Amino acid sequence: MKIGIIGLGLIGGSLGLDLRNCGHIIYGVSRQEKTCQRALERGIVDYASINIDSLATVDIVFVCTPIGLISPTIQKLTPHLKSETIITDVGSVKSSVVNECEVLWTNFVGGHPMAGTAEQGVEAAQKNLFKNAPYVITVTEKTTKNSIKILEELAQSLGCVVHTCSPEIHDQAVAWISHLPVMISASLIAACVGEKEKTVLELAQQLASSGFRDTSRVGGGNPELGVMMAQYNKTALLQALDSYRHQLDQIREYIYEERWDSLEEILIKTQKKRSPFIKTQHNS
Template sequence: MKVGIIGLGLIGGSLGLDLRNCGHIIYGVSRKESTCNRALKKEVVDYADINLKSLSTVDIIFICTPIGLISQTLKQLIPHLSKEVIITDVGSVKTCIVKECESLWTNFVGGHPMAGTAEQGIEAAQKNLFKNAPYVITPTEKTPENSMKILEELAQSLGSLVYTCSPEIHDQSVAWISHLPVMISASLIAACSEEKDKSILKLAQQLASSGFRDTSRVGGGNPELGVMMAQYNKTALLHTLQGYSQQLDEITEYIKTEQWDSLQKLLMITQQERSPFIGIEKNS
């Protein structure tokens, strides 16, 4: 199969490596000539170009641009394609993207491979990035069934765990486990940094270890991506922020009024309820 990939960063480049290893012919497109050359040298793609016209003969295209550029990229693609070409994306928000893109292209299938690292760019591309990682496909009633099955087969060939749901359910789910943690983590860093006593702030920075590192990691990530999460998944994110705020208020009240038994009960519940989210029960 001829596979087109637009955007040769971490996700696009890693897709290229693995799909090429599966025997597919990979056509890559990047805005920078230097990225195209590097992708060829790293054997991420078979062909690379800065022009979208180079994808006119492919069977399926993965749009691996930032969320805000997905529909814009699709509009630029359309004049160069036949109607049989399947187009999918890798954006972390689906409702608004799927709605706009399927109005532009009837053979569009929303997708979200949930894998990544802190690194970005073509140099970060790696093999097996998607192995054992979730790959969510978000069809609507308009999605061609055969196109969805082809994307599912490609995702499975990457070793991904494929899930299928509506764009709306996807967005609310990732708001809880991906977008909300970014905002909480960022708030933690901001609150700590606003400590007025410089000696306390300095010592806190010196003492910070694995607990702070783990809880602050996603808040110290790509600011542009964080803003896009909030901008394009606003409703779902606000819902989760409200729920989190209520829980934080409850804990604050327990401590303020010295309800230690209530606090202990809550912590015992959260100790038990954490495991399904991090795979302990899934892998047992």
């Protein structure tokens, strides 16, 4: 199969490495000539160009741009494609993307491979990034069954665990387990660096180990991506933030009032309820 990838950073580059390893012919597009050259050198693509019309003969295109550029990119892309070509994306928000892109191309399928690292750019691309990771395919009344089947088979060839749902359900779910943690993690870091006593702050930095590292990891990631999560998944994220704030206020109240039994009840409950969320380990 001829596969086009627009955006040759961490996700696009890693897709290229693995799909090429599966025997597909990979056509890459990047805004920078040096990225195209590096993608060729690293074996990420078979062909690379800064021109989007180089994808005219491909069977499926993965749009691996930031969320805000997905729709504009597809607008530029569609005049050059065969009518049967499938277009999919890898954005972490689906409702707004799918609503816009289905209008632009009838053979569009929303997708979200939930894998990643804190690194960016073509040098961050790695093999087996998606192995055992969830790959969400969002389905609407307009999505063709054949397109779903093809994308599902490609995702499975990467070693992904495929899930299908509506764009709305996807966005509500990822607000809880991906977008909310970014905001919580960022808030933790901001609160810590707000410590006014210099010696306390310095000692905290020296003592911080795995607990702080794990809790703060996603808050130290790509700021542009964090803003786009909030911008494009605003409603679901606000609902999650409101619920989280209520839980935090409740814990604060128990501590302030020295209601240790009530605090213990919450901690016992959260200890028991955590495991279903971490049955499969993956980065997102």
